[in-house]
Amino acid sequence: MSNEQHVHCLIIGSGPAGYTAAIYAARADMKPVVYQGLQPGGQLTITTEVENFPGYPEGKHGPEIMEDLRKQAERFGTDIRFGMITEADLSSRPFTLKADDGAVIKADTVIIATGASAKWMGLKSESEYNGYGVSGCATCDGYFYRGKEVAVVGGGDTAAEEATYLAKLCKKVYLIHRRDELRASKAMQAKVFETPNIEVIWDNVTKEIVGVAEGFSKRITHAILQNVKTGEEKQIEIEGFFVAIGHHPNSELFKEQLELDDQGYIVTKPGSTRTSIEGVFAAGDVQDKTFRQAITAAGSGCMAAIEAERFASSVHS
Numbered sequence: 610m611s612n613e614q615h616v617h618c619l620i621i622g623s624g625p626a627g628y629t630a631a632i633y634a635a636r637a638d639m640k641p642v643v644y645q646g647l648q649p650g651g652q653l654t655i656t657t658e659v660e661n662f663p664g665y666p667e668g669k670h671g672p673e674i675m676e677d678l679r680k681q682a683e684r685f686g687t688d689i690r691f692g693m694i695t696e697a698d699l700s701s702r703p704f705t706l707k708a709d710d711g712a713v714i715k716a717d718t719v720i721i722a723t724g725a726s727a728k729w730m731g732l733k734s735e736s737e738y739n740g741y742g743v744s745g746c747a748t749c750d751g752y753f754y755r756g757k758e759v760a761v762v763g764g765g766d767t768a769a770e771e772a773t774y775l776a777k778l779c780k781k782v783y784l785i786h787r788r789d790e791l792r793a794s795k796a797m798q799a800k801v802f803e804t805p806n807i808e809v810i811w812d813n814v815t816k817e818i819v820g821v822a823e824g825f826s827k828r829i830t831h832a833i834l835q836n837v838k839t840g841e842e843k844q845i846e847i848e849g850f851f852v853a854i855g856h857h858p859n860s861e862l863f864k865e866q867l868e869l870d871d872q873g874y875i876v877t878k879p880g881s882t883r884t885s886i887e888g889v890f891a892a893g894d895v896q897d898k899t900f901r902q903a904i905t906a907a908g909s910g911c912m913a914a915i916e917a918e919r920f921a922s923s924v925h926s
């Protein structure tokens with residue numbers, strides 16, 4: 610039996626961009642279908658308090674904001690599906706996309722809002738101990754390291770935020786950065802510097818994460834660092850190691866079909882969410898390497914839905 614479905618507006622991804630696009634598309638009667646992807650709700654679901662999303666004067670937890678956005682999208686009739694789009698053929702309209710639930714979707718318009726994912730350093734020991742002391746998300750895993758000593762790698766807002774979050778739970782937090790100044794915003798830097806149990810280790814890279822096997826499990830015991838200026842090596846005793854070195858755009862599925870920049874971000878026309886293929890729009894972090902904020906993602910999701918609606922009306926009129 611064919612599982613082919615015709616959809617006016619297919620939205621791929623369920624972060625602030627995807628859900629905002631859904632709210633607008635649903636209210637424009639485009640009957641959008643959202644495929645949520647691997648991480649329903651996107652990156653905000655792995656943060657704690659968000660203080661800069663307009664409308665929440667006291668701040669609000671990321672997962673709660675995303676729950677609100679999901680409900681708002683559903684309120685106007687969005688069909689939200691748990692699953693992934695695994696194949697995309699954008700060579701002719703309607704576009705043909707396949708999902709892991711077996712659906713073959715013929716879409717008049719596609720909004721790509723697949724976001725970005727955390728980067729890893731690429732050490733063998735980093736993957737060997739992933740889930741056994743190495744983590745990419747302090748708010749997810751920090752709880753396991755209460756009262757212990759941990760390290761965070763990176764110098765951006767994510768690393769600063771993770772370090773200050775962990776400092777509330779852990780005895781000590783080393784913030785390891787490869788340069789002698791942080792990239793994080795001044796406000797986040799101030800929080801790091803005024804937290805007494807964060808020690809910043811400047812000009813150092815991680816050479817290895819070392820641990821021990823314990824029965825069927827394993828745990829980490831220390832990390833070996835190297836000073837990039839002097840070459841000197843040192844060891845820090847830690848039980849948790851959090852990698853916070855940035856993100857890469859989730860554009861893999863489209864790389865042979867859409868124009869991407871040299872870092873893999875989908876290229877959109879200036880002031881627009883239009884991609885190199887008419888009828889395909891991109892919103893949020895998958896096309897934004899500059900701002901990467903929840904609110905800018907939401908704004909571009911709104912733009913994408915409006916542009917998709919205008920496009921659909923222009924081809925059908």
Ligand code: NDP
Pocket residue numbers: 661729730762763764765766767768770787788791792794814853854855856899900901902
């Ligand atoms: P960034 O790209 O801003 O920072 C990545 C950091 O990791 C940099 O300091 C970089 O070093 C370092 N790094 C990169 N690769 C390696 C490596 N292989 N080994 C060691 N260190 C490495 O990413 P973030 O995730 O921190 O932030 C992304 C965006 O999200 C930013 O725009 C940020 O402002 C925003 N954000 C905002 C938040 C908020 O407003 N609450 C919270 C979190 C993020 P170097 O500096 O030398 O390049």
